[in-house]
Amino acid sequence: MFDFLPAFRIHVLAMALVAVPLLPDAAEAAWGSEKPANSIDLEAAVLRFTRNDVRIPGDGGTRFALDDLTGSSGLSARLHATWWWNERNALRLTVAPLGISGSGLTDQEIDFAGERFAASERTRGEYRFNTYRLTWRYRLHRGERWDWAAGAAVLVRDASIRLTQGTLTAKDDDLGLVPLLHAHGRYRLSEKTTLVMDFEGAWAPQGRAFDIGLRAERDFNNGWYGHLGLRTLEGGADNKDVYAFAWVYFATLGLGYRF
Template identity: 35%
Template sequence: MKTTGITFYILVSFFLISNSIQAQFALDAETGALFTGYNDVRIPGDQGTFFSLKDDIQSATTGFIRIRANYTLKKRHTFSLLYAPLKTIGTGKVEKDILFNGKTFLSNTVLASTYKFNSYRLTYRYRIVDRPKFKFGLGFTAKIRDAGIGLSSATLNSIKTNVGFVPIINFRLWYKLTDQFGLVLEGDALAAPQGRAEDIQLAVSYNYSNNFDFRLGYRILEGGADNNEVYNFSLFHYASLGITYTFNP
């Protein structure tokens, strides 16, 4: 509740400031279908049993929603807040014992899995190129991940949670196709020895009016970490539909 109140306060503040200095404030929502490409797990990372939340325990296709608030100053400086929850649930039998987070789940028993990877991001991006038909910006994202992987059977239950900070490079490219249609490539991405993270969307945008823009596209979310505590690499596919409402066109 406290986090929600702080977020609401920030959004209202952005809106009031944008009105006072003629900046631009926009709200964006995205929804659609989420598919698991792969999701490989071993916990602990150096001693646990390797298993898949795609092949061994099948995670169901699910819906998703992402909400973003954008504040743009002088057409080039964009600040944004993103809330991007992710949760998949699966069931299945594995033909081997699974040592997971200190507990052993016996082979050929029905297992239920829960995978959570909620993301909270604060982004600053500077528009380097600002032409009528082509725009490109580059920036930095501070990401807080709220992750959890859980397994349960009729007799056992265990969950591994992790909250952490991840710095990522942000980019956005827009190309004008016609007066109303455009092509958008945007995302956050970074690789390091400890792991990697990519969240990238390719979409066709449609300018309906001065206030409303729509887009239809494909998003990929991929990444993971490999250390003594956790081994987890995952890939998710998004079929997405987005809408943006601009308050100060």
Template identity: 30%
Template sequence: MRPQGIVAPKVNRCMGGHHEAILLQDQGFCRRNDDQVTINWETGGSMNRYPGFFKLICIGLALFNLTLGVQTGWCDNPDITQAGNILQFVLPGLALGSTFFAGNPEGGLWDREGTKQAAYSMATSAAFVISGKEIARKLRPDGSDRNSFPSGHTAAAFSGASFLGTRYGMAFGVPAYAAAALVGYSRFQADQHYADDVLAGASIAMLSNWAWVTPMHDRFTLSPIAVEGGAGVQVAFTDAKPYAKTSTSAASIGFPNTRFSFQFGPSFVTENEIGGQRSTDFDLTELEDNDNPLTTAAVRLDHHVNETHEIGLFIWPMEAKDSGNLSHPVLFQGVSFPANTRILSAWRLYDVRARYRYHFFPRDWFVLAGGGGVMLQHHIVRLETEDLKQKAEEDDLSAVPFLHIQTGYRFNEHIGFYIEEDGGWLSNQWFSSSTAYLQYNRGTHWDIRLGYQYTIRDIDANQVDNRVVQHQPYLVIGYRW
């Protein structure tokens, strides 16, 4: 079998089994490992040894853009909104349409298996999005309806992007993920969704994709590589059965070391007290509570460097808009808000934690791990009267170091119970987050967690103090690769 459609100024050949591999350029080389032939077209260097970690970075950057990449103000750019409306159809259409021209092992153009997998993945994502909207009934930021959680536009866009990345490689996935992130941002800036709605839509789409879609490069790979002194193209094809499912045996492939998890559930805010040098003390929970409990979502990306060392990123964007009358006059940021006057509030707290963790007994039934990291905290409080005659806002970004500890017990290879604590303090800011959960591992790649989280924060943002107490029962769906 000979790779087609590649033109090079010089062609050499090497033989491997029943395959003939074409070597491109003067310094190209071929190597054969078991049933795989890999051809590198390059000007020096070697291929990327960490594809799983590269995939983690790409997904992390896309999701990070959906949260910290947003503007601090609430505004609508019609051009960005329109771009998002168009791309929500273009990306899944491109993904599905590409299957009719991607090729197949028999030499035809139509990747029939890819068409089937794309259809199953997109249908699964759409079903969960529609069900989620009906169950959550979360009010949109603009108050237009109760279809805010999760974002359907974002789910559609990430369905297409994740299919392209999984089925045909990250060379196609990276630009598609960037376009999907733009769709998510467009929904946020149009005041149609909160950041966690967008994060939920993206997560549902990617998990649905991983449930159904297998890489076409199990059989054939054509991907760019960066090497010392230049760049090139790597081609690989195998003797494995076309489109066969990859074995889930840890013994055969090694335990997956990278994990994506999607956490969601109702968040009960029992205290949201505001005070400070230029503010009187008041509690935002005194307002009407448009959504209490508030359905919210978070994601976690973890990577095991080895069996004892782990690094991770946690993204939890919390946001609520409310309205109502306060029983007493309020001074906020030097602006007076009279009693019994309708007040509109907007509260935002983006919690992003980068963490290192060391596992003391990685192969034991008893679990003990510890570490630490830094929490990046973006905090916004805004008040305004309905006629906009009085308005004030506090916007603060801070970093708080924290310690982490985990303990638990694995009852068997499938079920375990765990307790975790994150706690940090810096100057007048501190937080404590306690979590207990039961985890069920389904095979090598999937896990489900059912847990409870209790969080207390004291935020000293310049001249505004904010104490937040919340508790949340939650469900987590995790996928490893």
């Protein structure tokens, strides 16, 4: 994993632990209440890449599987903070770092970002795809069991791919802004257990991005809740500058607080 990820997780956890004592008294809002409770939520995950294909530049580089170098398994974390300003409208901030690194032997010459890497040489690969999102959510329906919402999000991506072979290094950075559609659904299984679906994504001829999560939430006392679930992240871009597509699965575990 990237060296900064453990530190990032420590900082996120520290912020969450410091913030919780400063929060208002825990909300005991009933299901389907006029105004949902605000929340802060920390999610940890074990991840696995099933695809991480790269060609840079897109019209002249060598296509290769980056996960042959980095490996396919790792850890990640993300932070959600949701604020409802009335019974129908909410804003959610998401901070989702993602990174993996490792070394392996190349099975071919690789032309990458203006450099040529020899075949059958140990090469280090590094992959980073950090995202920061602001989501607007509009509550469409609330009922005794079902709650549905839809909206839109703005995603800022901070991505980087680096190869190193001996003293030879090449790197491609990408900082961009992406608009996404958003959908959110909740189904009450029991008084304390809720099934939650969350979707954000977009598609265009040049690329796509999809983030889909499904989890079960269990309410504890005094506003606290825990959750367990699955998430998948898939997408990439295909243009003259870059070809890069990845597909990642996450098994998630988290803790949240409503206020």
